[in-house]
Amino acid sequence: MLRYQRGELAAFELLYQRHRGGSYRYLLRGCGNPDVAAELFQDVWAGVVRSRQRYQVKARFATWLYKLAHNRLIDHYRSTRTGAAALDDEPELAAPEHLQPEAQAHTASVSRRLLQALSALPPEQREAFLMKEEGGLSLEQIAEVTGVGRETVKSRLRYAIGRLRGVLADVL
C-alpha cells in the first residue's frame, strides 16, 4: 500500500488481486444481492484509491479494507432499512466443471444450507464470521473494524459458528 501511495500501480493491482474475492463475498453475503454487491464493491475499492494518501501503517491493509467495506455495508443497511439480508435468489455457486455431478450436488446443498443459516444470523454475528473467513482477520482486527472489544467478537463468532455447525450436523 505504501508503494501504491508512491505511485506504483502494480502494487495496487497486486493488492486487488489478493483481496478481491474475499471482499466481494463479504459484501455479497452481507447484502444478499449480486448487483448490489457489485456496486458496493466498486464503491469500496474506489474508496481505497481515493484515500490512499491517508493510509497509515498502523494495521494490516486487510483491516483497513474491511473497515471501508464494513462502513459501506452499514450505509447500505441504513439506506434500505434492512438489518438482516434475505437471500432472494438461490445461492451463487461456481462449481468447477471437473467435479462429479454427485459431488457438485452435495456441495450445492452444503452451500445452500450455509448461506441460509448465515442470512438468519444477526448482522453483527454474520459480519464477524465473514471477516474471519473471507478476510482472514484476527479477533483483534475484527474488533478494531467493528469498534467493539475482543471478547465481544469472540462471543459473536462462537454463536455464529455454533448455529452454522448445527445446520451441517448431518454432513460433517
Place this chain on the structure above:
Amino acid sequence: MSSERDPTDRAAAEVSQAWAQTQSAQPPAAVDDAVLKFARAAQPGARQRRRWQAPLALAAVLVLGVGVMLQLWREPQVSAPLPAPTPAPAEVADAQRDAVSEAEARRRAESESQREDAAARKQIRREAVDRARAPARPPASPPPPAEEPMAAAVMPSSPAPTTSQYGFAPQARSAESVQPRIASSSDIPRSMVLAKRAAMDAWQAADFQELPLAVATREQVHARYGEPASTAADGADRYQQLPGLEAAAEFFYDERARLSRVRLLPEPAPTMSQWFERTVRFDEQPQIADSSWSCDGGSSTTQNVSVWVYPSRGVWFVVDAQQRVLEVNYAAHCD
C-alpha cells in the same frame, strides 16, 4: 499441549472448511475492469505527464534554439585566440582526484567481474571433468544453450525409447543421483541476483492446470487427481506422478484450506527449453536468484542451483547449471 482439540475449535475448523469448499463467488470481470481503470486514471503521474509534456517539450526546443542562435551570432566577432584559462589550482586538483578515483573504481569493478566470470568458467569445466570421470553416473552432455532445439537434446540411453512428453527417452534419476555438482551461487554474476522485494511486488497468483491458487480447495484437487499417495505432517498432499506430466507433485494449502502452492519434481529432469516446449512458453526473461530464494521462506533442498523467477506468472524454477529443471513451483502469494 493437549492431544484433544477443544470442541469449539473443532467446530470452528469444520465450519471453516465447509465454508471454504463451497464459496467461490468472484466479482464480475466488468467490475474488475472498472476498478482497475479507475485506479489507473487516478495515478497522478499519468495526469501530470499528460498535462506538462507538450509545454515542457516546447520550452526545451526554445531554449536550445536560442542558445544555438546566440552562439552563431557571437562566433564571427572572435578575431583573436582566447587566452588559455587559468584553472583554480584547488578545483583542478579535486577534479583530478575524483577522476582518478572514479577510473580506479571502474577498473576494480571490471577486474572483479572478470575474475568472477573466470572462476565460474573454471568451476564448470572442473565439474564437467569430474562428471566425465565418474563411472556410476550417466554420461553428461555439454551444457546446451537456452535456445537449443529438441532435436539436439540428450540422446536416449535405453534401446527402445518410451513415450516422453519431452521428446527423449527417460534416464533414471534416483534421489541419490541428484548430487550438488552445480556451480555455486557465488558464481552467478552479481547483476543476475534478484531482489526478493521486486519479485514480491510484481507477484501474480498462478493457475495450475486451471486450478486457481488461493481459490481451489483440497477437495477440488482430490476430485481432479484422486487421493494423494501420502499427506505430510504440514498437511501437504503428495502424488507420485500426475497424469500428463512426468513429475511428482506436492500440493500445499493455507489456513483456509485453499491451495497455496504446487511443487513439481520432474522425472527425468528436462531442460528449460524442453519444459517450455511441452507446457507453455514464457516470453519474458526470468529474474535469477540463488538457491536460498523462495516465496515462503524455504530454500531448495538441492544446493548449488539457481532459481529462475517469473513473478508475473507466479512461478519459479529450480535449475542446475545445465539448465535442467529440478523443481517447478506455482505459488498463490510471495511473502
